[in-house]
Amino acid sequence: MTTWIKDDEHTWVQKFCKNILKMGPVPKHVGFILDGNRRYAKGRNMESVDGHKKGFDKLSETLRWCLDLGVEEVTVYAFSIENFKRSSEEVNGLMMLAKEKFEKLLEEKDEIHRIGVCIEVIGDWSLVPSDLKQLMAKAMIMTKNNSKLKLRVAFAYTARNEMLRGVNSLITGVSDGELVQDDVSEEMLEDAFQIHPPRDLDLLVRTSGELRLSDFLLWQSSETVICFTDVLWPDFTYWHLLAAVFQYQINYLSLSKMDLKQQDVNQCSESERRKANFSDRIRNDKWATLALDSEPQVAA
């Protein structure tokens, strides 16, 4: 057992229902907007940070459920850039909780490798405290070759921030002469995002009854089945997850299977070479930056 993934504790009824659902299509990439921790805490006269701790425990259970269902990627909205506006007490509490969980993950290295979890943290890292950033970078480097379950944590994230950084990356590429205007395409823009390789969301679950996306994975949600549920995140049960998967299965049949990516205007080999070089360069930059971030920061 690890902190991040609970042990398998399915009842036989749950196993039975799971096996029935597994006969149909199972979403490969599921997103969760983990909303409702604070309301849960308030309802029980707890501190907000305790609500978030319960929320993390629920995440750990949910990851086990997803792993057993055959889900390959899970992306969770842990902390939005908007959340920095909350009280400093709550923000600090959340940062400390994140630090504690990432430290545990690094300690439980062997179990993490045995289960096969690959961690990716997406978001605006310039907004993250450097000690937490160091832990996140280490976790990403440590788990990068695992392939059973990819867990993507959106931290200091908004979709528009992600899209704009992709936009800026391409603009820099054109401005530096690596790319020309005609190289700019949907494919190249996707390539410049943090979520790489590009992976659309199949199913998005949002708890606590709010009916909005809150700037989460907007680009990747274009064909996603969206399931809003009233339950607060720490109260999310296995049945809620199965209901969401069932909704996915109902909508799956009418899913557009067309893939009309914008045809590149300039498909000559020179353009392909420029784009491949650009793509390699941003990939190398990413891992080089992570390596730097994983080292203790020297005070200026």
Next chain:
Amino acid sequence: MTTWVSADNRSVAQKLAAGVVGIGHVPKHVAFVMDGNRRFARGQKKEVKHGHKSGFLKLREVIRWCMDMGISEITVYAFSIYNFERDPEELKGLLEVIKGPFAAVLKERQKGINDGIRYQIVGDLSLIPPDMMDVMQKVMDISKNDVKFNVNVAFAYSGRREITNGLKRLVGEMRDKKIGPNDVNEFLFQNYMQIYPPTKLDLFVRTGESRLSDFLLWETDDKAVISFCEVLWPDYSYWNFLGSVFDYQGNII
């Protein structure tokens, strides 16, 4: 009553309910994904074109309901770029159903009948058949100063393509407008989206299914309330409409 705006055919009970709902906050800009026309036609054992015609009749009603509710702008998903892949017979019928009302607006304006609507087409205009584009452009030009209500028709549209084409334009203008990578933020970038002036989306209504289908991805951002309604578009009733507005009211932040 005009081509695009139906008469007020609400019952007394509906008007009363509208009065109650109207006391709360009303969304200013609503998007509609009008899904279910084909299934509607199949259910009635009629050809698909009938479904799309019924869909347009429903849109006229919805425009009326929105105007009466105090909503000032709607963006409707008429035709996705993926729809070009449909069966040629259906495609032809669909394009006729869409072109007809635009041509009718021009005739009305010539007769001095003005519905007060400003029409905008958002989408990859390079993919629109030239005869349709000609009519649509004339409608956009003739209505550009109208202020009563805005109707943005998404045609040959894809949310991802809107973002990518916006980026391409920005890249093209970089040198002339001296825009560097650090200058690009949300406020600058939203001017390269097609809906002009850029207006925040308050409510996103979709019939038939629970997905966004590549519609208004940039505009949906963090605050737009999403309301899925399981009915087929031609069956979207006034009560469904009030339900969508009620969803918005229950989720305002």
